[in-house]
Amino acid sequence: MSYKVILQDKYDLSPLVEAINLRDSLEQVAYQGTVNLIVTPDMPAISPGMSIRISGIPYGKKDYVPLLNPAVVWEVESSNNGNKKMALTIYDRTIYLDKSEDEYLFPAKQTATQRFKKYAADWNLKIAKLPDTGKELGRSVYRTQSIYASMFADLRETAKAGGKLYHPRMVSSGLELYELGTNKDVYILEYVTDTTQSRTLEGAATKVKVLATTASEFGQEIPSKVMAITEKDIDKYGQLQAIIQDDEVKSNAAAKELAKSKLRGISQTISLNAPDINTIRAGDAVMLGGMKLLVISVSRELGSPGNMSLELGTYDDVKRRFYLE
Structure with missing residues (x-):
């Protein structure tokens, strides 16, 4: 097996490995791995919290590169049915952002980039790459919730304002805000x-109204103010109307962008199996039959050759499913 598993930067577990499975998805922040080991008498004691890394040789290349690094042992399961075995569940270190909670109060006119610097500083994470997301966000009050939930709220608001799509990643040099x-x-x-x-056509919208937050006047409920209306393909698919009432929409221009982005005809997803290309991550673009698609999730069994299962979608479908709902 052309893969290396190194514990605590000094123990090479590679000769003991029976199988390695990895999973990456836009639905989760941390890259997840499972490593099945044969237990030997001279094997080091392994416990949750230890550092670990997995390296491999990419498709078409000759040298090892980090695949899951830096990572942490999260769970250890031992068994003995005549042969001693051990299964390790590991995650990259963004797992701490998903499993830790805090409260944040952010002023208006900050960008997601500025807020990510704050998150990284608070959780002692090195920053590898942090592009300027470019869109000013509204005032945000995040009560007790995971750090990742706050991060993703910033990224969703960025997308709703017409910005690009981003997903946090942990790479060897630190935290990266990756543009899909x-x-x-x-x-x-x-x-x-x-x-x-x-x-x-489930979930389709050929007409979209964006409404201001419901208000009252002299104690009486009044109709919501319409901030934007847009429509497309009604003749083709029929009138399927969606109403958006979102506190994150602060201006008519933002409302118009959001309404346009919510227009949706036929949505499609593609699932397939293929020989493993071990550097493909969730959020990456791939080509299939002349179509450029984004990877929604990838589950892989490492080996020579390995195998991967992919879920793919168009850019617009990924945007609507993960960033605009």
């Missing part, structure tokens, strides 16, 4: 199997 679909190497998926394509 900007990977340098866009792989063409060939030799795919078990392909399933789902196409539906």
Whole structure:
């Protein structure tokens, strides 16, 4: 197996490895791994909290690169059915952002970039790459919730204001705010199997109204103010109207952008299996049959060759599903 598993920067567990499985998804922040080991008498004691890393040789290359690093042992499960075995559940260190809670009060006119600097400083995370997200956000009050929930609220508001789509990632040099679909190497998926394509009008919207937050006048309820209306493809799909009432929308211009982005015809997702390309991550762009799609999730079994299962969607579908709901 052309992979290395190193514990505490000094113990090479690679000869003891039976299997390695990795999972990455836009629905979670931390890259997750499972490592199955054979237990030997000279094996070091392993406990949750220890540092660990996985490296591998990328598709078409010759040298090892970090795949899951820096990571932490989160769970250890031992078994003995005549042969002693151990299963490690590991995560990259963004798991601490998902499992830790705090409260934040942010003033208006900050960007997600500025707020990420605050999060990283509070949790002693090195910053690897933090692009300027460019969109000023409204005042935000985040009561007790996970740090990642606060982070993603900032990224959703950025998208609703017409900004780009971002996802936090932990890489070897620190925390990265990754812009979806900007990977340098866009792989063409060939030799795919078990392909399933789902196409539906469920969740479609051909007309969208954005309303201001409901207000009252002299103690009486009054109709909500319409901030924007937009429509598309009514003749093609029929009138399917969506109403948006969102405190994060602060201006008519932002409301118009949000309404346009919520227009939705047929949505589709594609699931498939393929030989593993071990550097593909959730949020990366890939090519399939001439279409450029984003990876929603990837589950892989490392090996020579390994196998990966992908869920793919268009940029617009990913935006609506994860950033605009």
